[in-house]
Amino acid sequence: MKLTNIDMVWEGCKKQDRKAQEALYHHFSSKMFAVCLRYAKDHLEAEDMLQMGFVKVYTKHHLYDGAGSLEGWIRRVIVNTAIEVYRKRKIMYVDLEEEGIGASKMVSTFQADQTAYKDLLQLVNQLPINYKTIFNLYAIEGFSHKEIADSLSITETNSKSQLSRARSWLKERLLKMDNIS
16 A cells, blocks of 8 residues: 555654644645634634644544544544644523424525535535524534534534524525515
């Protein structure tokens, strides 16, 4: 098996080689920053998440067992770091369980082009932070409602309700955008 450049960089990171750590950071930081932005309330918080995440990557390198991609493992560390930051904000969730809110389907008439994608990402970033976090964990990261509930210390029903609210919020704004154009 031939080692790639990133494999050699990773080996250096495991030996606490600062140059290797810097190379790993530069290789993955832009992708991981984009992940952080999906969870952060602003750019500064995203930068903090990124830094904390990479510190964990460097100090917990022994937890990566080589199964799956290194990038996937780093992404998981970054997402878990974002969840920790989210928890520390101590946002109070309204337990929507009693409100009987049913799930809604998000319908979009956007064309699948880059402009629409950027518009949608911009809208997702405008979601209230609790909706945004759950929407990202569910729709983008692929977490189940049980995983979200366990990670955020909320109920599965609350996770489902928050996702439903996020979808409704997005749908309302998408329809307004569609009516403008």
